[in-house]
Amino acid sequence: MKTLFSDLYKKANTGFWPIVIAFVFMIVGTVTLFQNPRSLGSFLVLMTTPVILYFMKMPMKIKVFIGLLIVVIILPVIGIKNIFILEVIFQMAVFAALALGLNIVIGMAGLLDLGYVAFYAVGAYAWAIFGSKQMSLLYSIPGAAPANAEFFLDARWFWLFLFLGIGLAALTGILLGLPVLRVKGDYLAIVTLGFGEVIRVLALNLDKPINLTNGPQGITPIQRPPLPPEGVLMFFRSFLEPLVGHEVSDAEFYNVMFYFLALIIIAIVIVVATRLEDSRIGRAWTAIREDETAAIAMGIPLVKMKLAAFAAGASFAGAMGALYAANRTFVSPETFSFQVSIGVLTMVILGGLGSIPGVIFGASAVTLLNIQILQNLSLYLSDLRQSDAVIPIINFAWKDLSNQLDPAKYQKLVFGIILILMMIFRPSGLIPAERRQRELGEEKE
Amino acid sequence: MALLQTNNVVKRFGGLIAVNKMTFSVDAGKIVSIIGPNGAGKTTFFNTLTGIYTPEEGQIQFKDHSLIGLRPDQVAATGIARTFQNIRLFGSMTVLENILVGMHIQLKQNAVDTIFRSKKFHEEEKDAEQRAKELMAFVGLKNVGNELARNLPYGGQRRIEIARALAATPTLLLLDEPTAGMNPNESEDAIKLFRRIRDEKGITILMIEHDMRVVMGISEHISVMDYGEKIAEGSPAEIRSNQRVIEAYLGRGAAVAHEQKA
Numbered sequence: 001m002k003t004l005f006s007d008l009y010k011k012a013n014t015g016f017w018p019i020v021i022a023f024v025f026m027i028v029g030t031v032t033l034f035q036n037p038r039s040l041g042s043f044l045v046l047m048t049t050p051v052i053l054y055f056m057k058m059p060m061k062i063k064v065f066i067g068l069l070i071v072v073i074i075l076p077v078i079g080i081k082n083i084f085i086l087e088v089i090f091q092m093a094v095f096a097a098l099a100l101g102l103n104i105v106i107g108m109a110g111l112l113d114l115g116y117v118a119f120y121a122v123g124a125y126a127w128a129i130f131g132s133k134q135m136s137l138l139y140s141i142p143g144a145a146p147a148n149a150e151f152f153l154d155a156r157w158f159w160l161f162l163f164l165g166i167g168l169a170a171l172t173g174i175l176l177g178l179p180v181l182r183v184k185g186d187y188l189a190i191v192t193l194g195f196g197e198v199i200r201v202l203a204l205n206l207d208k209p210i211n212l213t214n215g216p217q218g219i220t221p222i223q224r225p226p227l228p229p230e231g232v233l234m235f236f237r238s239f240l241e242p243l244v245g246h247e248v249s250d251a252e253f254y255n256v257m258f259y260f261l262a263l264i265i266i267a268i269v270i271v272v273a274t275r276l277e278d279s280r281i282g283r284a285w286t287a288i289r290e291d292e293t294a295a296i297a298m299g300i301p302l303v304k305m306k307l308a309a310f311a312a313g314a315s316f317a318g319a320m321g322a323l324y325a326a327n328r329t330f331v332s333p334e335t336f337s338f339q340v341s342i343g344v345l346t347m348v349i350l351g352g353l354g355s356i357p358g359v360i361f362g363a364s365a366v367t368l369l370n371i372q373i374l375q376n377l378s379l380y381l382s383d384l385r386q387s388d389a390v391i392p393i394i395n396f397a398w399k400d401l402s403n404q405l406d407p408a409k410y411q412k413l414v415f416g417i418i419l420i421l422m423m424i425f426r427p428s429g430l431i432p433a434e435r436r437q438r439e440l441g442e443e444k445e
Numbered sequence: 446m447a448l449l450q451t452n453n454v455v456k457r458f459g460g461l462i463a464v465n466k467m468t469f470s471v472d473a474g475k476i477v478s479i480i481g482p483n484g485a486g487k488t489t490f491f492n493t494l495t496g497i498y499t500p501e502e503g504q505i506q507f508k509d510h511s512l513i514g515l516r517p518d519q520v521a522a523t524g525i526a527r528t529f530q531n532i533r534l535f536g537s538m539t540v541l542e543n544i545l546v547g548m549h550i551q552l553k554q555n556a557v558d559t560i561f562r563s564k565k566f567h568e569e570e571k572d573a574e575q576r577a578k579e580l581m582a583f584v585g586l587k588n589v590g591n592e593l594a595r596n597l598p599y600g601g602q603r604r605i606e607i608a609r610a611l612a613a614t615p616t617l618l619l620l621d622e623p624t625a626g627m628n629p630n631e632s633e634d635a636i637k638l639f640r641r642i643r644d645e646k647g648i649t650i651l652m653i654e655h656d657m658r659v660v661m662g663i664s665e666h667i668s669v670m671d672y673g674e675k676i677a678e679g680s681p682a683e684i685r686s687n688q689r690v691i692e693a694y695l696g697r698g699a700a701v702a703h704e705q706k707a
Contacts, residue, residue, distance in 0.1 A: 272560050279559040279566070280545075280552045283538070287546045290535035297495060297529075299521035299550035299613060308556070435539045440578060440590040 018056035022066055025049045030074050037082030040376045046070070047368070054357065071263060076256050080244045083252060086259040088372055090327065093262035094320045096363035097269045099347040100356065101316030104273065106345070107354035107433070108282060109309035110289025111181075112189040114341055115196025119314035121203060121336035122172045123165035123321025128219040128331040129212060131158060142207045142215050151223060158225040162265075162322050169318025173310035181306045184292075196341055203333040218332025222325050225261075227253055258327045265323060269316050273356055276312060278436055285309050286354075339412070343370075346415045349422050352429020361431055366418070370411055377407040447506075448473040448649055449494070449617060454503035456486075456493050456673075463489040464500070465673040471617065471666075476643055476650045478660045480684075481670035482693055487653045488530055490670070491621055495527055496520040507617070522550050526615035528606040530622045530653075536595030540586060543594050543605050544577040547612030580608040584638060600631050604638075611642065618642065620652035624659050632656055636663050661685070669693065 012021060029046025032039060049070060053063045079086035098120060105113045129135065135152035180191045207215030227233060233253060240248050276282050284305045287295040296302050325331045343366065351362025384398040391398070422429065447470035456464040464486045471477045479487050492498045494505060496517040505512040512520055526547070535543050552573060558566040581590060584604040589597060594605055603623065610618055620639070624632045636659055642648050654660045660667060661681045668678040671693040677684060684690055 275560055275562060276556075279570075280549060280554050281556060281559055283542055283546050284549055286538055286542075287535045287549075290537060291533050293497070293517075294529065294533035294535065295546070296517040297497075297521060297527055298547050298609065299518045300546070301516070301518045433537075435537070435542060435591075435593065437591045438539075438541060438574065440541070 013056050018052070018058040019062055021056065022049055022052045022058070022062075025052060026066060026070060026074070030078070033078050033085075034081070037078060037085070040372060043085060043088075043372070044368075046074070047364075051361070076259065077240065077243050079256065079259060080240060080248055080252050083255050086255045088368065090255075090259055090262045091371060092364045092367045093266040094324055095344065095347060095367045096360045097266050097316045097320045098344045099351070099359045099363040100269050100273045101313040102344050103313075103348050103354065103356065103359045104276070104285070104316075105309050105313035106348060107352075107359070108277060108289065109285040109306060111306060111309060112185065112192070113310075113313070114189050114193035114338075114345070115176075115199070116192075116313070116317065116344055117336045117338070117340040118176070118196045118199035119169040119172055119317035120321040120324070120340070121199050121333075122169045122314075123318030124325040124331045124335070125203060125213060125219075125321075126165050126168050126318075127158060127161040127322040128222050128325045131155070131161060131326065132219050132222045134212070134214060134219050137214070138210045138212065140211060142211055142217055153223075155223040155226050158223065158322070158326055162319055165318040165322030166315040167318070169314040169321065170311040172318075173312075173314030174307050177307040177310040181303055181310075193338070193341075196336075196338060200333050200336050200338075203336065213333075216333060218330055218334070220330040222329045222331065224254060224326050224329060225257075227257060258323070261323060262320075265319055269319075270356065270360070272312075273316075277356065281305070281308065289354075342415060343411075346418050350418055350430060352432045355429055355431050355433035358429045358431030358433065362429070366415075369414060374407045374410060374414070381405070381407065447471060448508065449651070450504075450506045451494070452504040452506075454490070454493060454500045454505060456489055456498055456500045462673050464493060467503070467670075467673075467675055469668055469675060469678075471649060471651050473616075473649050474643070474647065475665050476639065476663055477652070477666045477668070478664040479651070479653050479668050479670060480655070480657075480660055481676075485670040485693075486673040487670055488621060489673075491527065491619055491653060494520075495525060495619065521613060524614075524616040525619060526610035526613040526617075527619035528603075528610050528621055528623060530625065532599075532602045532606055534594040534602055534605055534609075537593055539591050540581065540594050540597065540605055541574070541577050541590040543609050544580055544612045545573055547609035548573050548576070550613055577608075577612065580611055583611070583641075584608045585634070599626060603627070603635070607638070607642075611646070611648070615648060617649045617651060620650060620654075622653055622655060624654065624656050627656075629658070632659050635659070639663055 012018070025045055026049045029042055029049065032042035033046055036042060050067065053067055075085065075089065079089075098116070101119070102113065102116045105111050105116070130153050131151075133149040133151055136149040137146075140146060176192070176195050180188065180195070183191055203213045204216055206213040213219065227250065236253075237248055284295065284300045285308075287298065287300060288302060288305060292302060324335075328335075344363075347362040347366045348359050349362070350366060351360065352358030381398075381401065385401055387398060389398045390396065426432075449469075449471040451467055451469045454464055454467040454469075455462065467490060469490075479490065481487050489498065493500050494512065496512065496515050496519065499514065503513075507520075507523055507525065510523060512523065515523070535546060538546070552569055554563075554566045554569050557563070578590065581587075584607050586601060586604050586608065589601065594602065597605065607620070607623070623639070624635045627635060639650055639652075640663065643650055664681055666678065667681055667684045669676050669684060669687070669690050671689075676689045676693060677687045679687070
């Protein structure tokens with residue numbers, strides 16, 4: 001069975017077949033999704049296309065062409081019909097960036113950081129505090145905000161805060177790293193876990209003595225970056241509206257804008273991560289992961305390089321944090337729970353520690369599972385529960401099914417199962433890390 | 446003047462004196478060995494030299510600076526490279542990458558060069574790769590540049606470790622039992638390699654070695670340690686006939702018997 005499948009794959013992976021397959025997936029996914037924008041199956045078919053592009057052999061130009069077609073045209077257009085699709089991809093991009101950042105710390109430098117969510121929180125709260133009315137409410141009691149409060153900064157400052165988020169998160173990474181990097185391995189995991197909680201608890205409690213974070217209620221509204229000028233929007237409306245079949249509202253444009261912003265950031269993150277990996281810095285990180293004693297004997301300053309790993313990893317989370325705060329227009333300490341750190345860790349492990357394509361795949365798969373597949377299962381089950389259907393043979397009526405069995409509540413269970421299965425069966429992940437093969441000009445035997 | 450000079454170096458672990466008042470020197474351009482029974486403190490002394498341990502007392506002078514209080518990476522930056530008793534490679538990196546890591550100190554690219562892939566970055570990487578290939582050829586590694594280091598056989602791993610140390614262009618190379626676990630043929634090759642390192646690259650070699658054929662065959666100067674102290678030093682011939690050395694290795698009774706037989 002296995003050989004049959006791999007033979008089939010080999011045959012399909014020659015000549016023009018990969019191109020045909022990629023086009024078939026793209027077109028089938030697009031057409032069915034266009035007719036039925038809520039179909040999970042069609043969405044999965046469409047999302048398989050990038051995976052095909054990555055794995056199968058075809059000219060680079062065609063890969064780029066199909067990729068751009070999907071990302072720039074198909075997804076935004078369908079996304080306006082069903083806004084949830086853009087939301088899913090936005091979340092995928094956010095988590096992929098987080099996972100890539102954590103991958104630098106854990107996958108490359110081998111430092112087990114269980115408090116990674118803290119850096120995400122720093123980026124988010126940076127824009128949340130300055131991009132909302134919070135600065136005008138510093139001395140008012142949480143929840144009793146005067147109605148006439150004003151936004152502290154103009155929405156356009158968001159662009160600056162995207163970079164400030166990076167810087168602040170990196171700085172937090174260094175400040176955390178300085179005392180923490182004296183400990184190793186398990187101890188480091190525990191200390192960082194504590195740090196992650198400290199940041200969350202700070203966000204929870206910094207509503208007194210001055211109301212910086214508005215405590216457990218969180219900060220809202222947070223400003224979004226302004227949409228492009230009306231002229232540009234008119235231009236897009238002119239060809240989008242006939243395609244979509246209804247008027248495109250500002251809210252929908254915001255979704256498209258955040259979708260593109262997330263994609264631009266994730267693209268930059270991927271480039272930076274890939275370039276760092278294949279350089280003196282990335283080699284030093286891997287050397288530290290492999291053998292600290294040998295690494296330091298080669299002249300690699302351990303503390304400096306570990307701090308650099310923390311800062312680089314944190315900076316990705318900082319950027320995405322700021323973007324997330326603007327997208328949700330709301331942050332609260334709840335968003336930055338330990339659960340998120342573990343979720344991101346699951347993505348890294350599922351994809352493959354140290355493997356950039358693996359980690360992106362892991363983040364996409366877990367996000368999809370969380371917010372699409374489990375939710376859809378839940379919906380399906382609740383439909384069944386409301387029907388009179390009965391499971392045959394055992395004669396069990398669906399409506400007697402307990403509410404506790406709602407798959408959407410299984411996130412933690414799913415994370416746990418993924419971690420256990422991966423560690424037992426594929427400890428190096430679904431797409432294991434590979435070292436770059438260089439042109440050495442050696443004759444092969 | 447000596448390249449490396451230590452003065453009354455003492456390293457204690459709790460009540461145990463692992464290295465006791467080691468006064469020791471290595472002249473530039475020489476191949477020098479430290480021998481001694483197991484547990485004599487040789488590796489501890491190496492670790493003290495390279496900054497892994499900080500000695501409680503004494504001075505260590507290399508070229509014209511003191512090594513006391515320097516971290517291992519700072520010691521490496523002064524021009525001391527080393528290999529380890531139990532091979533310590535970066536197993537899941539390729540052979541070539543292991544050697545590139547050895548060049549960490551020489552490479553000048555920073556984060557900005559790396560992220561923007563500046564011209565400087567490309568030139569430096571190309572140059573480093575070229576040098577790494579030359580080093581692989583120098584130590585006799587063929588067609589394995591893209592293999593993961595952990596997949597190489599034992600002898601190959603020893604060679605990588607030496608190439609990685611050479612990549613740092615050191616003035617002094619410390620080898621900790623470099624021929625341990627090798628058969629006589631392999632040891633013979635290793636001796637040739639060490640000579641070439643000294644003769645062609647002008648690198649001074651200080652090694653710890655147990656294999657007496659290797660020690661006697663290659664060393665120009667030998668120091669003998671026992672119980673953390675230097676008990677003898679001199680040329681191979683002098684060491685071979687030194688009473689205290691024989692005692693240290695064979696025990697007093699056997700040494701006396703040995704004497705009588707001779």
